[in-house]
Amino acid sequence: MKAIQLNNPEDPRSLALVETDTPKLRDGEVLVKVHAAGVNRGDLLQARGHYPPPPGASDIIGLECSGVIEDPGTTGRTIGEEVACLLAGGGYAEYVAVPEGQLMPIPEGYSLTEAASVVEAACTVWSNLGMLAGVQEGQTVLIHGGAGGIGTFAIQLCKQLGATVAVTAGSAEKLETCRELGADILINYREQDFSEELKGRCDVILDIIGAKYLRQNLRSLAADGQLIIIGLQGGVKTEINLGALLPRRLSVRGTTLRARSLAGKAEVVASTVEHVWPMLSDARITHHIHATLPLADAAKAHDLLDSGAVTGKIVLEV
Amino acid sequence: MKAIQLNNPEDPRSLALVETDTPKLRDGEVLVKVHAAGVNRGDLLQARGHYPPPPGASDIIGLECSGVIEDPGTTGRTIGEEVACLLAGGGYAEYVAVPEGQLMPIPEGYSLTEAASVVEAACTVWSNLGMLAGVQEGQTVLIHGGAGGIGTFAIQLCKQLGATVAVTAGSAEKLETCRELGADILINYREQDFSEELKGRCDVILDIIGAKYLRQNLRSLAADGQLIIIGLQGGVKTEINLGALLPRRLSVRGTTLRARSLAGKAEVVASTVEHVWPMLSDARITHHIHATLPLADAAKAHDLLDSGAVTGKIVLEV
Structure with missing residues (x-):
């Protein structure tokens, strides 16, 4: 063949x-x-x-x-x-x-x-946001790289599950794509610190960046918030402040399909x-x-x- | 009064x-x-x-x-x-x-x-190992500080749930206490690196140490392993290698009651x-x-x- x-x-x-x-x-x-x-x-x-x-x-x-x-x-x-x-x-x-x-x-x-x-986007997004995180109506979900293959799928799934969807992307054009798919909160990561906008508000974060975003991701989580890391485009090693996890019962999980x-x-x-x-x-x-x-x-x-x-x-x- | x-x-x-x-x-x-x-x-x-x-x-x-x-x-x-x-x-x-x-x-x-x-030990141990981690028959659970108030309770609960229990403690006397309560794997942390003994074997770890043990805890986890941190006696800040989380789908969670x-x-x-x-x-x-x-x-x-x-x-x- x-x-x-x-x-x-x-x-x-x-x-x-x-x-x-x-x-x-x-x-x-x-x-x-x-x-x-x-x-x-x-x-x-x-x-x-x-x-x-x-x-x-x-x-x-x-x-x-x-x-x-x-x-x-x-x-x-x-x-x-x-x-x-x-x-x-x-x-x-x-x-x-x-x-x-x-x-x-x-x-x-x-x-x-x-x-x-x-196939890959559906299985990746559902296994993480549906099966693992159990995204529910009324929750707020942050999706990094909202305009990518995983992101565009995740926005739509989360809207179907009744969640409020925040996204990051690198251009106004990409954010407009996210908005058309249903995203509620649009953040241009080149211009804004997403953790300033979302501090303490996110129940679930689907992350493809890893190390570079860890501190800001933890800052963005609400009580019982879940950070799910599926990509490491921003590196693998960084400092973590475990003291940030305990009072809000935060979790950090990495997965690959x-x-x-x-x-x-x-x-x-x-x-x-x-x-x-x-x-x-x-x-x-x-x-x-x-x-x-x-x-x-x-x-x-x-x-x-x-x-x-x-x-x-x-x-x-x- | x-x-x-x-x-x-x-x-x-x-x-x-x-x-x-x-x-x-x-x-x-x-x-x-x-x-x-x-x-x-x-x-x-x-x-x-x-x-x-x-x-x-x-x-x-x-x-x-x-x-x-x-x-x-x-x-x-x-x-x-x-x-x-x-x-x-x-x-x-x-x-x-x-x-x-x-x-x-x-x-x-x-x-x-x-x-x-x-009261405090029962609620802490059950909320973490029962409600959150869902410890099940056949799993292996590592309990740090096995001879303490939380540890002695956790050993017994995990044995009742049908798990294999590994513990760390700082003396032969304390380890003997753990053994009497049902612990299966006894590790003196003053003499042994627990992650050498338990590499890739633990489904759940109940940790009271935090930063000082993070690397070794992640090393000790099996696929889908959960690290639950309830104390920070060994500090709050340390480096994390997120690349260790993804292939085995590990999670790190902090909680307080x-x-x-x-x-x-x-x-x-x-x-x-x-x-x-x-x-x-x-x-x-x-x-x-x-x-x-x-x-x-x-x-x-x-x-x-x-x-x-x-x-x-x-x-x-x-």
Whole structure:
């Protein structure tokens, strides 16, 4: 089969379409003929050598895809069934082996390409804000990077859950995108200290920055507030004042989807399909594809996402 | 009424029994004639000026007591009813005003003095390990300061919940006490690095140290592990490596009971009576009073607790 391969570990853009072996199925996996694969920030990190696949996963880049079941393996699935897939890796390829627990139906009314663009964001946002934080009506949620792939999804989900949504973004244009999706409090992080605006008000914060924002995030939390860190774009190490946690009973949690066990991923996938898929089908949550490129143009897709100018999703089509 | 007063803010042992006003009841409070008051580490901190009472609370020291209802105020309680009380302050006195939600029955078979010795530990341990962490059968729980008032209670509760219990303490004698209470893994922190012994194994850690142990605590946690910090005896500020949190989905939470709202305290008290009081009544959890002193000897009681030589509880009798 054809797949994207990193030719030179020193050059994160050396992504070439090469001939390689079709994956062999393990027990409980199906072989999916890939139609489209979503591009994620984790893919950029992996190309830079910073986000290695978990043990046993494909070393081909790609955390989500859609396609058609080519070989059901030992599962009871049907050849030709259309599926969306959460992947530990392997999406940038003609074929990928997927544990059955990570297969999702195509949301009603979605094309295969559209389906490939929502899996990772939906599972990440729901597992953190729905399953973990349990966001509820009347709460205030702060979403950093509101205009990104995770952010745009998170804004809409939180509005559906009845929360007040605050966002940070780096331009008036991006903040306008957030406002259109329902965000209530718009903060340009280049001009304002978000913790000044939100001091003591946030029940939940979904953070992609890490170290650089820790102090301000803690300052922004209300009593029983939860800081959930899913990205470390602003570094990993910093000072923490534990004295700030106790009186308000604050919690700091870090998560990644990719490192979860098979059972953990299956649980996230099932819960996401149950709770989020209906919101996609009736467009309570909308998606936005910024650009669709052929699989061979993976390097160009990474350039585009890295530019920071993207609002919405980039998808590679096989 | 008579109550303990800190005469000199510069001297934490200037605790004198003085004449002062009997507390006035607010709506929903009862007046309790105190029989006995438990001595807690928070009391020592308050005498040093480090743990001020929350707004609206008595500035008299004392976080738990037992006694008899003298005036039911606007509640439907009965004069003469024996109660144990969780307090935001005011226990070192002849009378204390207590919100009705913080009244508990005397555990079956307990004397009033014994009841005064278990309230704070029971509510602290249950609210953190039961309500918050949800400790379950088969999990491994690390309890720092296993031989202290919180530690001895936590060991027994965790064993009742079916957990494997690891403890740290500073002497072979204290570790033997922990072992007798059911602790499975005994670590002398003066001789061993607990994180070497427990690396990646703990589902829950109940910590009273804070900054000094943060790195080792995170190292000791298993996937989805929860670090719950309830004391800061080892300082408040330190470096945190957030990169350690994400792949294992670790959480760090700080809590205090005292800063909770009235509704929050009432919730903790009701849940503790429901889940823990039966374990006290049939002695699945036992208590140990190290010493009983008259109220006038509060300074001596603080000396004793500060000495670090105490295993079990110190109680002041009025």
